[in-house]
Structure formats: structure tokens, C-alpha cells
Amino acid sequence: MDSENFTIPKQIPAMTLRGVVLFPHAMMPLRIFEERYKTMLSGRLNEDRIFAIVGERENVSEQEEHLELPFGVATAGLIRVAKENPDGTSFVLLQGLSRVRIVSIPQEIPYRILEVEPIETIVDESSIGLRDQITVQLARNQVLGGEVTDEMIDFLSPLEDDVTFVDLAAYTLCKHTLRKQALLEVQNLSKRASMLLSDLTKENDRLDLIKQALGGRQDDDLGFN
Numbered sequence: 001m002d003s004e005n006f007t008i009p010k011q012i013p014a015m016t017l018r019g020v021v022l023f024p025h026a027m028m029p030l031r032i033f034e035e036r037y038k039t040m041l042s043g044r045l046n047e048d049r050i051f052a053i054v055g056e057r058e059n060v061s062e063q064e065e066h067l068e069l070p071f072g073v074a075t076a077g078l079i080r081v082a083k084e085n086p087d088g089t090s091f092v093l094l095q096g097l098s099r100v101r102i103v104s105i106p107q108e109i110p111y112r113i114l115e116v117e118p119i120e121t122i123v124d125e126s127s128i129g130l131r132d133q134i135t136v137q138l139a140r141n142q143v144l145g146g147e148v149t150d151e152m153i154d155f156l157s158p159l160e161d162d163v164t165f166v167d168l169a170a171y172t173l174c175k176h177t178l179r180k181q182a183l184l185e186v187q188n189l190s191k192r193a194s195m196l197l198s199d200l201t202k203e204n205d206r207l208d209l210i211k212q213a214l215g216g217r218q219d220d221d222l223g224f225n
Contacts (some may be wrong), residue, residue, distance in 0.1 A: 023171035127190035137200040142209040
């Protein structure tokens, strides 16, 4: 994607999904089965192939549930693959392009359209060194039997851009929707990376305690400190 330039339109169609958060650069498989989204997909494939994924707020009243109230920050994505299935549903592989802030919702029917403005990540000197610390915790998580795999490390390690590295690590490892949304909404890279590092460290400390309780070796024996 680094060699491609995409302009995020001021207005883009969106899928509002509960429990789903897309990050820039990440790939998200989708099954399109609702009629409104089938219509949206058809239009997108004939135009710029861009639509947004926006998370639906969960802690709402029964009277508000039908409104599909969105979070204020979403991700615009590009359709990389689209394949219609025999049953009329479609498989779509969407790649995140950019964080976007929702300014307004000018259309709801037949599908939601958002007025948005792109959000650029702020990178400053305070983020220096955080990637190395995250890398240490990724390796520690793997040794402790966490969710980090060889494939994940092989995928993340060659990434030259720190923003992409942090976003893809967060997208892959963060399992809690609200925390994931919070990471998406943070504009400053150092804060975003610090949040990810904190989550990784806490999880690794938890795994280490379990390992100690079961009689396994401690971190110090494994070369982490």
C-alpha cells in the first residue's frame, strides 16, 4: 500500500458493526448478506471501492438499539477482494486505509453514509524506543505461551513504518472491543504504543504468574527483565 495513494472522500458509505474494529493497514474478511449492504457493495465496486467500518456502541438503552449508534472514529477501507457466492451473499476482503472522524451522518437509507475527515497519526520523539519495548514483550509473550506466534513475529518484524507496526500489532492482539476502539481513537503514536505496551506487559505478567504457580521457569530464567 505504500506505493499507492488514495484520497478519502468527504462522504463514504459505511457498515456499522457491533464488536468489530478495523485498523489502517489491516485486512478484514467480511460476509455481506444484508440487502442494504449488498446494494452498497454493488455501488462501491462500480466506483472507488472504498467504504468504512464503524463500531456500534453497545451500552445503549433498548430504545436506542435500533439506531445503531456509532463511535466517533472509524476506519475507511479499500475492497481488495470481492466474490459473490451462489447463495447471493458475498465475500469481501477489506484493507484499512485511514482513520476517519465522523462529522455527520447525512444518509441512513438504504445504507448509512458518513461525512468524514481523515485523522493523521502524530509522530514525535516521545515514541522513540517504544517499538523495541513492544518487540521484547512480543517475544516474551511467545515464550510464556501467549497468543504471539512465529508467523506473527515474522509478519511484524520487517515492517519499516512504526505506525503500521503498532497498528497491526494492536489489531492482531487486542481482543477487547472497547480497548481496541480506544486504541483506534488515539491520534498520538507514543500514547497508542504505550497503551499497547502496557496491555502486553500486563498480560505477560499474568502469564508469568501462572507459569510460576505451575512450577515453570520465571522470566528472569528466560532472559527477560
